[in-house]
Amino acid sequence: xxxxxxxxxxxxxxxxxxxxxxxxxxxxxxxxxxxxxxxxxxxxxxxxxxxxxxxxxxxxxxxxxxxxxxxxxxxxxxxxxxxxxxxxxxxxxxxxxxxxxxxxxxxxxxxxxxxxxxxxxxxxxxxxxxxxxxxxxxxxxxxxxxxxxxxxxxxxxxxxxxxxxxxxxxxxxxxxxxxxxxx
Amino acid sequence: xxxxxxxxxxxxxxxxxxxxxxxxxxxxxxxxxxxxxxxxxxxxxxxxxxxxxxxxxxxxxxxxxxxxxxxxxxxxxxxxxxxxxxxxxxxxxxxxxxxxxxxxxxxxxxxxxxxxxxxxxxxxxxxxxxxxxxxxxxxxxxxxxxxxxxxxxxxxxxxxxxxxxxxxxxxxxxxxxxxxxxxxxxxxxxxxxxxxxxxxxxxxxxxxxxxxxxxxxxxxxxxxxxxxxx
Ligand code: SF4
Ligand code: SF4
Ligand code: FES
Numbered sequence: 001x002x003x004x005x006x007x008x009x010x011x012x013x014x015x016x017x018x019x020x021x022x023x024x025x026x027x028x029x030x031x032x033x034x035x036x037x038x039x040x041x042x043x044x045x046x047x048x049x050x051x052x053x054x055x056x057x058x059x060x061x062x063x064x065x066x067x068x069x070x071x072x073x074x075x076x077x078x079x080x081x082x083x084x085x086x087x088x089x090x091x092x093x094x095x096x097x098x099x100x101x102x103x104x105x106x107x108x109x110x111x112x113x114x115x116x117x118x119x120x121x122x123x124x125x126x127x128x129x130x131x132x133x134x135x136x137x138x139x140x141x142x143x144x145x146x147x148x149x150x151x152x153x154x155x156x157x158x159x160x161x162x163x164x165x166x167x168x169x170x171x172x173x174x175x176x177x178x179x180x181x182x183x
Numbered sequence: 184x185x186x187x188x189x190x191x192x193x194x195x196x197x198x199x200x201x202x203x204x205x206x207x208x209x210x211x212x213x214x215x216x217x218x219x220x221x222x223x224x225x226x227x228x229x230x231x232x233x234x235x236x237x238x239x240x241x242x243x244x245x246x247x248x249x250x251x252x253x254x255x256x257x258x259x260x261x262x263x264x265x266x267x268x269x270x271x272x273x274x275x276x277x278x279x280x281x282x283x284x285x286x287x288x289x290x291x292x293x294x295x296x297x298x299x300x301x302x303x304x305x306x307x308x309x310x311x312x313x314x315x316x317x318x319x320x321x322x323x324x325x326x327x328x329x330x331x332x333x334x335x336x337x338x339x340x341x342x343x344x345x346x347x348x349x350x351x352x353x354x355x356x357x358x359x360x361x362x363x364x365x366x367x368x369x370x371x372x373x374x375x376x377x378x379x380x381x382x383x384x385x386x387x388x389x390x391x392x393x394x395x396x397x398x399x400x401x402x403x404x405x406x407x408x409x410x411x412x413x
Contacts, residue, residue, distance in 0.1 A: 089280070089281055093273070093279070093303055093307065094307065094309075095281070096279065098279070098307070098309065101307075102309060102311035139303075141302065141304070142306050142307070146302075148301070149301040151301060151302070153280070153281035173301075174299065175299075177297075177406075177407045178404075180299065182278075182280035182281070182292060182296075183280040183286040183287070
């Protein structure tokens, strides 16, 4: 009897309140992508353009939560992925978007759309299609359980590769000196 | 022959009056710390330097070395407790390392790297702490203050000025400056004060010097803090 082929891990990725820098850095693993694609297959991801997340082994999430849609997608990922990874500073601690957290949302919208120079009779966007912004930006672990974290802004390709190989091998990811970075 | 204690199983010699951390560092054994600085009296507030002495938790920067002590420091349990302390420091302030001038030279960040802190874990406070940019040469960014009191001690004990003080209690504790207006510009602070140089994090910053050293060449890019300091 021949051995059953080892099943590939099914992986979904998304960018919430992030800048896609972490996804770009993920592509920086360069030729390791060939090794990786032997081990995993992609579900919903900006790389596949699948819109709905299916049943997955791993969800990798870039960016924190700045609006209601972010929270909805995060909850979907949590429901469908066995393990979740928060990747990058924004997913881990809110990052740059969270630097608005000491300001009132109404004041920010006023300034951006009404009072800042160069804006004449601006309107605060209110199209019902637009997701409502949250009062404060939150990192992922404040809303759902996150299993692993890869900090960095963005984490380097080497750091991402190290963390992914740890995860695929069934280990908790560890980033040693030089790979563990918050900037 | 000088008396000794053991630290993680190794004999460490000490002189009468030395604290455990002083003797350990003199012997080349690293104990993580934030509020301790070899040039100043200990403050004993951050508790990062906590070790067990004959099984009891003690701050090694305020505990005198004594002959025959059995001291443990580099254990998974103690390092786990240190990580928790660091996580609390990170969420109590606003630490956005990518936009911090101190990144790469910061002792809080470097210690967190060294202890493998992958996440701040707790819910963030995101406190509102306006900066003091009143002084023409020096910026105070209170968002990153860890209340280590090093600037307080340096200003008082070395500069003879008391420009800085910690005010309030518990979670309400904050750094203040010695001027009725509350503004740094109205104090007698000077650019060559020891207090300006001693901040381990990115609070007391010389203006127009930020990001001068490229990533890769900053202090803790080259070696972990445990291998960099004495
Ligand atoms: S003070 Fe240190 S830990 Fe805080 S933001 Fe700056 S580099 Fe990061
Ligand atoms: S400003 Fe810096 S040196 Fe002073 S108490 Fe805060 S962290 Fe310590
Ligand atoms: S270094 Fe000892 S308590 Fe801070």
